[in-house]
Amino acid sequence: MPPKRKRNATMISPSRGRGFRKPPPAQRQKKPRQNDLVNIMEETRDEGQPSFSQEPQEIRPTFGLPEDLGNFENSDFSLESNMSDFIPVPEVSCFDNVGQCIPLKLKQKIWGGQFIDLSLLLKSAKDIHDSLGGQGEIKIQDGKVCIVKSNSGSYLTIEKWTNAFMIYTSVMLEKYRSRAQEFLKYMRDIRLAASRSQGWFKYDEQYRLRKANNPESSWGIINQEFWLLYIAGQGACESQTSSNNAKPFSGKGVVSAVTQYCYHFNQGKKCNFFPRCRYRHNCRRCGVGQIQTVSADSRPLANTTAPEHLGHLRSEANKLIQGSLSANTNKAYTGALSNFKKFLSHYGIVQIFPVPIDHLLHFIAHLSIAGTAYRTAILYISALSYIHKIRGIQDNTQSFIVKKALQGLHRSRGVTADPRTPLTLSILQLVVSALPSVCRSPYEAVLFSTLFSCAYYGLLRVSEVLNIQKAHISLSNFKVSILIPRSKTDQFGNTTTLHISKQPNSLTCPVHWILKFLRLRPDNAPSFFFIHIDKKGVTRYQFNFLLQKAIQFHSIQGHFRPHSFRIGRATDLAKQGVPDSEIKVLGRWDSKAFQNYIRL
Missing domain, CATH: 1.10.443.10 (Intergrase catalytic core)
Known part of the structure; x- marks a missing residue:
């Protein structure tokens, strides 16, 4: 038989096509395992192959991520920039100050009077940091990897809102200590609104948005337009069902609050479902009404009087309150308030109720420099005290330091004789x-x-x-x-x-x-x-x-x-x-x- 010819590596096999010769075992490279370190020495390389450093490199799996996400050194997923992901959340202690976990960046926004989402204040320090930093979660949508920022806005119940606003007040009082009564008054107003209407959250939202445009205004003054729109008027319940308003509830399994009024109650008739009636037993016009009582045998009693508008009762109440003062006292108090407003205008001070203690001390000092008699100064302060009491707000005129300032004015003036001459x-x-x-x-x-x-x-x-x-x-x-x-x-x-x-x-x-x-x-x-x-x-x-x-x-x-x-x-x-x-x-x-x- 003729000798066999050696097959050339370039020869084509009819069944397998172009042949391929495996390299010798000594020249073969072992397939690197995942997460192993492989030292690759620089050797002769073909044209177009990348060069390798002599330093050992860590081979990290990218799991099919894009190249920029797989490169940890140049991405936002480096260990150094995400240390907050590994910081444990501190436990809240009863010895901590209220709002201790609030970061300085958020505090500066609060001090500047900017509008913030109160639900942020109830989150942990890490969640607040993520919300302020614009970070989100990695999700796969439509076959693409993207970063989805979580929505921080959420509806708060009145209990959670109260907790959040207490933290907000604590942060504000770190810089504005004299305005404590304003925040307490606003908290009371919102809780009162929540007991009357489900539109309280819209009132709070719109009030704080308006407050961001005028941070110097008082928190203790009710916005009558918003109160009538969301709390006292028909808009209080319409705001819950209107499509152009934000939905107060989100998520599954949440039952919306009842915003309709009982027909029988508003007609002055007996409600057979009271006290388990699903509708509100309040006047549909003003939001207030006489609640039916239950007798000893647990049978509901009918409301014998039809509800009527309370406007005439309010006017009569105002008339009685105004009649509590004599004409001379009313005239004197009006003049005192006019002088106080002139003082504020002269020194460029914004009028705030309740009047801060600093403003009262400056007013007394102004009266002292102007040579005002002690009894006249007492009249002016008494007028301001009456205004605070009639509005139901904190009366700072009764504070210890204000009384001491008046006592110092009395001592400096001494006992002044009556200048009027007797007509004998x-x-x-x-x-x-x-x-x-x-x-x-x-x-x-x-x-x-x-x-x-x-x-x-x-x-x-x-x-x-x-x-x-x-x-x-x-x-x-x-x-x-x-x-x-x-x-x-x-x-x-x-x-x-x-x-x-x-x-x-x-x-x-x-x-x-x-x-x-x-x-x-x-x-x-x-x-x-x-x-x-x-x-x-x-x-x-x-x-x-x-x-x-x-x-x-x-x-x-x-x-x-x-x-x-x-x-x-x-x-x-x-x-x-x-x-x-x-x-x-x-x-x-x-x-x-x-x-x-x-x-x-």
Whole structure:
């Protein structure tokens, strides 16, 4: 047989195509195993093959990820940049401060007044860091690997919202300590809104969005527009079903809250399903109503009165509250509030209620520099205190440091003497004798002679003497009786009757002047006794103006005011030896203040 020819490596086999010769065993490379370290020495390489470093390299599996994700050294998945993934979550301790885990970046947003999602404050430090850093989770969608950022927004129940807002308040108080009452007031408002309507979360959301545009505004003032829209009005329940509003609940298995009102309750009829009725037993117009009660035998009782709008009740309540103050006190408080607003405007301070303690101290310092009397400063602070109490907010005027500032003002001013001069009987005679010369007509001279003599002998305040009505006077030849229905020390109208005897000197005798004035007084006049010829009542300004004219007519020196009649009569009685107890009764004083009126 002819010898066999050796097969050339380039020869083509009919069945297998081009042949392939395996390299010798010495030249074969072992297949690297996963996660093994292989030292690859630099040898002769073909053109186009990458060069290898002599340093050992770690072969990491990429699991089919893209090249940029598989390269750990150049990606965001390096060990160094993801150490937070391996940091354990610290346990919350009862000794920790509220909001201790809140990072500084989020605190700066809160201090800056920016809007934040309150649900962030209930998460752990790692979750807050991931939410602020924009990190997400790796997910495969449509065959592609992508990073999906988790949605941090979620609906909070009122209990969780309260916990979150307490953390928010703690962070704010680290920088704004004087605004604590504002946050407590806002928390109370939201919890009250949650008890009335399911629209409380929309109110909170819109309120804080509006607050971000004006961070200096007070948290304690209710936004009436949002309250009417989401809490008190029909929008309170419509906001839950409207398609263009955010859904308050998310996830499966969550039952939405009932937002409809019971028809029978609103019609004043008996609800057979109460107290397990699925609908709300409240007025559908204002959100408030009388809740039906259950009797002892557990049978529901019908609401016997149909609900009606509460607007007229609110107006009546406001009328009663306003009537709790006298006209003079209301006028004084209005002037005090006006002065406080001028102070804020002068120094560029934003008006905030409750007024912070710093603002109150600065206001008292301003009054001290302006030379305001101590009693006037007390009046201003009392007016601010009344406003706080009537609004139901924290009254910072009662704080220890504010009281000490007022006490320091009192000490710096010392005891100031009353500058008003007593108008004694001798001066009264001069005043009455000058009235025919300073008045425009004889009628006016008789009118003010009667006024001045009654004010002196009756120890009457100007507000008392000008409000005397004709029916309050009973007259005889020897005395006159005047009924005082209400006074400064008798705010509830217990009434007091004054008996003034006839005086020997007709120039100042009130009985003589009342009889003379009755003959000149117009008929069918109004109920007020002291009126002009045109049937209009005498004002406080006219009383003081004619008094000053008569004093100037005789060039009498002194600081005379309408209260000088009361001071002068108390001084004359003391000079005549009348006991202090009797002077106190005649002047209707309920304290020892009358002693300041006696000038011996």
